[in-house]
Amino acid sequence: MTQPVTDNCLRCNEPLYHEFQLHFLWQFKRDLFKVLCNSCQKILENTKLDRDKYTIQCQLCHHLLDDSAEADLLTKVYDYQNLKICHDCQFWLKIYSLDTLRNEVIFAYEPIIRETIHAFKSNGDILKGYLFKHSLQKIHRSNRQYQWIVLPSSAESLQSRQFHATGLLLDIAEIPYICPFDYIGDGKKQALKNREERLLMSQPFQVNQENIKEDKLLIFDDIYTTGTTLLYAKKALTESFPNKKIKSVTLARGI
Ligand SMILES: [Zn+2]
Numbered sequence: 001m002t003q004p005v006t007d008n009c010l011r012c013n014e015p016l017y018h019e020f021q022l023h024f025l026w027q028f029k030r031d032l033f034k035v036l037c038n039s040c041q042k043i044l045e046n047t048k049l050d051r052d053k054y055t056i057q058c059q060l061c062h063h064l065l066d067d068s069a070e071a072d073l074l075t076k077v078y079d080y081q082n083l084k085i086c087h088d089c090q091f092w093l094k095i096y097s098l099d100t101l102r103n104e105v106i107f108a109y110e111p112i113i114r115e116t117i118h119a120f121k122s123n124g125d126i127l128k129g130y131l132f133k134h135s136l137q138k139i140h141r142s143n144r145q146y147q148w149i150v151l152p153s154s155a156e157s158l159q160s161r162q163f164h165a166t167g168l169l170l171d172i173a174e175i176p177y178i179c180p181f182d183y184i185g186d187g188k189k190q191a192l193k194n195r196e197e198r199l200l201m202s203q204p205f206q207v208n209q210e211n212i213k214e215d216k217l218l219i220f221d222d223i224y225t226t227g228t229t230l231l232y233a234k235k236a237l238t239e240s241f242p243n244k245k246i247k248s249v250t251l252a253r254g255i
């Protein structure tokens, strides 16, 4: 998708100053123009989970943890073998393998990320999707050998939103993907379910393809909350394609 040239920062609306640089000419692309002002860009960059300030993370799903005495059930650090893990991963280890639980996460669930995803998904402000373009392209460069996969939306979500949220984020980042599932869930929005309902939901996905060319599959999703949805998708793929390597990447790990 061609990036729109915006004159104002997509986050704070301050005017943007596009400096046309000579190397743009070689790239034949307008989309090197920025969509955030320098200070908003800095806030976004500082939200990446690889920053030093995010010292304690679950070593499987990258949930931010708290090793102080005040930590609550969900942010407390649990020990498993040599790993520091979160409450949810500890729960899932009763069902899934360590490898299945591993999930790469790009951003911490800070206000800028929460607000951007909300504006994009719930308010249909699709320009906000361009905030994630370069971060997604960077992850894609190191995972080019993987077939990228998105999860299906329920018919109800597609109907109300009019677009497929994660598919559109990848379209914006020009990352090819497939959706090899049929949605067979109850259609109730994940965001409207409470923790218990999420943990107890039944398999919402059915694989609808007999063959996928690549040997490595990468499921991309926007927010990992309890992990239920993503883990069901991994389970369905593993059952259909037991010999393929399957991994997952999410934009953020929710709370
Ligand atoms: Zn700004």
Ligand SMILES: [Zn+2]
Binding pocket: 058, 059, 060, 061, 062, 063, 085, 086, 087, 088, 089, 090
């Ligand atoms: Zn975890």
